[in-house]
Amino acid sequence: MIKRLRQFFKIVIFIIVFITFFIGFKGNLSAQYPAILHPLDSLTTAEITTAVAVVKREKKLSEMAVFPLVSLQEPNKNEVLNFTPGKPFQRKAFLVIYERLQNQTYEGIVDLTTKTLSSWQQIPNVQPAIVSSEYELANRAFKADPRWQAAMQKRGITDFNQVQISCWSPGILSKQEVGAGNRLCRGLFYYRGERWNYYGSPIEGVLATVNLNTGKLDSFVDSGIVPFSKKNWNYDIKSLGQLLSLPKTLKILQPNGKSFRIKGHEISWQGWNFRYLMHPRNGLVLYQVSYKDGKNIRPVLYRASLSEMVVPYGDPRPNWAFRNAFDVGEYNFGSLANKMELGKEIPDNGQLLDAVFADGNGEPYLMSGVIGIYERDNGVLWKHYDYNTQRHDVRRSRELVMTMTVAIDNYDYNLNWIFCQDGTLEIQNELTGIILTQGTGAEKQSENDVYGQLIAKNIIGVNHQHFFNYRLDLDVDGQANSVMEMNVNALPIDQKNPLGNAIALQATPLTKETSAVRDLDMKHSREWMIVNTSKKNSLGAAPGYMLMPGNNSIFFPVEESNIRQKASFATHHVWVTKYKPNELYAGGDYPNQTLPGEGLPKYIVDDESLTGQDIVLWYTMGVTHIPRSEDWPVMPTHRVGFKLVPRGFFSRNPSINLPESVPMKGNRQ
Incomplete structure (x- = not known):
């Protein structure tokens, strides 16, 4: 009898564990692959993966190709306005692809339903947004250049890791830069030292521009040494020392729950x-x-x-x-x-x-x-x-x-x-x-x-x-x-x-x-x-x-x-x-x-x-x-x-029929 009870409890525990695992697995799965309920829903991870895979399958991209933009290709406006729940609809992704070695920009549209490339065109003489990998490329180019190294050493900086680099789009171009048509970014430099708020120590007078196509500096300017602040401008609690007294707790409570509703x-x-x-x-x-x-x-x-x-x-x-x-x-x-x-x-x-x-x-x-x-x-x-x-x-x-x-x-x-x-x-x-x-x-x-x-x-x-x-x-x-x-x-x-x-x-x-x-x-x-x-x-x-x-x-x-x-x-x-x-x-x-x-x-x-x-x-x-x-x-x-x-949109104050709220009881001073 006891042996049968033990077997029974083992089966019950197994069922509970299995159900818990299944619910958790299904929850994680739905988080990664949510149901697409409307033509304007965001792209899912699966749709992004599909869109990029289709482009790579249909076009021979180089190893240096990057994707500055992958987004929903917004459907026709009238189709959206006429959409009713449950009705089938098209899903497309819009992609911008940049080939760095060829210095060429392409736009593609992928039909996510048929998994085909429905549009592909080269966009001449344009530069898409800077992508994160290019910041590291630019950093290496700046620090490897002898002119940049000499400029830092002239300012007493021998540990180049103490220099923080901000990479900016080139902004206003010179006539030579316009004519060359290269993909550029400019470097702004700060002395970091032991401080995290390096913006207090700009290294003024040094400006370098990197050609992102070649990974080499396109131009370099050192207009002379300008003193930079050595003060610690960190503003965390540890750095500030004595602080103001903390205000008394202020809480916004909604004991009956939120008034808004989210569905997808x-x-x-x-x-x-x-x-x-x-x-x-x-x-x-x-x-x-x-x-x-x-x-x-x-x-x-x-x-x-x-x-x-x-x-x-x-x-x-x-x-x-x-x-x-x-x-x-x-x-x-x-x-x-x-x-x-x-x-x-x-x-x-x-x-x-x-x-x-x-x-x-x-x-x-x-x-x-x-x-x-x-x-x-x-x-x-x-x-x-x-x-x-x-x-x-x-x-x-x-x-x-x-x-x-x-x-x-x-x-x-x-x-x-x-x-x-x-x-x-x-x-x-x-x-x-x-x-x-x-x-x-x-x-x-x-x-x-x-x-x-x-x-x-x-x-x-x-x-x-x-x-x-x-x-x-x-x-x-x-x-x-x-x-x-x-x-x-x-x-x-x-x-x-x-x-x-x-x-x-x-x-x-x-x-x-x-x-x-x-x-x-x-x-x-x-x-x-x-x-x-x-x-x-x-x-x-x-x-x-x-x-x-x-x-x-x-x-x-x-x-x-x-x-x-x-x-x-x-x-x-x-x-x-x-x-x-x-x-x-x-x-x-x-x-x-x-x-x-x-x-x-x-x-x-x-x-x-x-x-x-x-x-x-x-x-x-x-x-x-x-x-x-x-x-x-x-x-x-x-x-x-x-x-x-x-x-004139409403015939009267649209909030006139708002019910009167019941004040919460509180202490009077």
Whole structure:
């Protein structure tokens, strides 16, 4: 009897272990190969592997070939809009392949269903984004060059391992570099010593450019020795010594769970519904943003993403004048995303999501925790207090934030998509990290340092700007949209306006692409609105969504400057184009070593109609950064953004029917 019981228990234990193993195995398998539910779902590891294998099978690539980009080939827009769950759909991958030895760039499209190469073409005279393996190649080339070694030794540096090298795209090219057509990157050098914050010790005066095709230096400049800071600028707890007292714990609790729902790549919250994708170039992309208005699901946006950004530096001296970073197209912004932590980049009540990318060899890899989503309090949503009746009506505001954070060498950027209960969608960029430093012998600010500010002894922060361009494919209540410019005017004193207090709104349609290249105008409180003129709201007006700018700047490089010609998108705040699926990047498809005039200037050459069309709004916002000592050694976060606000889209305040929340009991002091 006892023997039978033992056998019975052994069988039971075996079954439990087997079920546990099977569930765990299935869970791991589903994490690596998630179900593809929608045409806009991200590529899986299996799909990336298939796409690269098909290209290698169909084309004889050299051992030096790299894959700067592997991403979803976005399907036809109308097919996506007409998609219904359960219906079969095509899956394709888009690949950029660079053959270093031949200095040639190719684009391929792989049909993932049939596992065939459906498109292959060489793209002449372009350079794709820099891939990670090229940083190591450049490092070896710099340190092996006798001129570079002599320059370091002249500065008292004999251990070359103590030199940290930052590799930049070449930026503005000389005439000789343009004519040669080689793939280049430039090296910036810092003395690291025993410190991890090496940005405090720039080795000024040395600039080297490596030819990535040959692995040899293309040019070398040593303009003379400049003292560099020997101070330890580390800012970890161990380095700082005495710290401020820690604030008392502040926790955001959701004891009943989160209010948003995630199903695959689809998210719904408080009337909002949208899809997301982590793109290796754009970063976090939103698709099919809609709002449930009563029983009606109303489209607002089809696709929204960061399109390009440029960071021009304002020092004209040869070792600095080339410096301008196109962080989206030159470095693949999305692939530089950081892993985040609960309670740090996002609050404890948030949720972290993963993404799958391909490395330079085309191998897929998982990036965990690079997307964050959370709810936060935002003060009062709406309120009124009536003195006569002492009636007090108030609702607190809740926001849904979807975020990512990226480190690009010295700078850190957080991109936030913020959904509000009043139908507003806000985009907010956060800039932090370490400013790009310049070595100097000065210990006090001099009148001669007009291109930067002394932020510490022997360290200058160079004046610079950050310009971000967002591509917003708005489909307001459908695709038949038009764009209006809204200007507020003060009317002159006359018989109708005897006191001179009249304020009038003038709405002007922008009917063609070339006439829709516009700039901010504070004097007229200028804003822009995308409307659907084929529909009317309850008051007889066309429903719309309005672009409400936030802080902004003008692009300071002068008309004849090289960077102004290369970064034309930053020279105006607003562009509007008729939708074309391949017009995705404000600075052009290949901004690395590109010629002037690519991107938006080319997109508007055909000057298409913008009346009752599927149109795309491009918005550029800028930050002019004149560094200050308080930005060092790591700068406090600076925020810049804009809003898409409903105007005539709803018949009333869409948050008026929000129930009143029950206050949590707390201690009163």
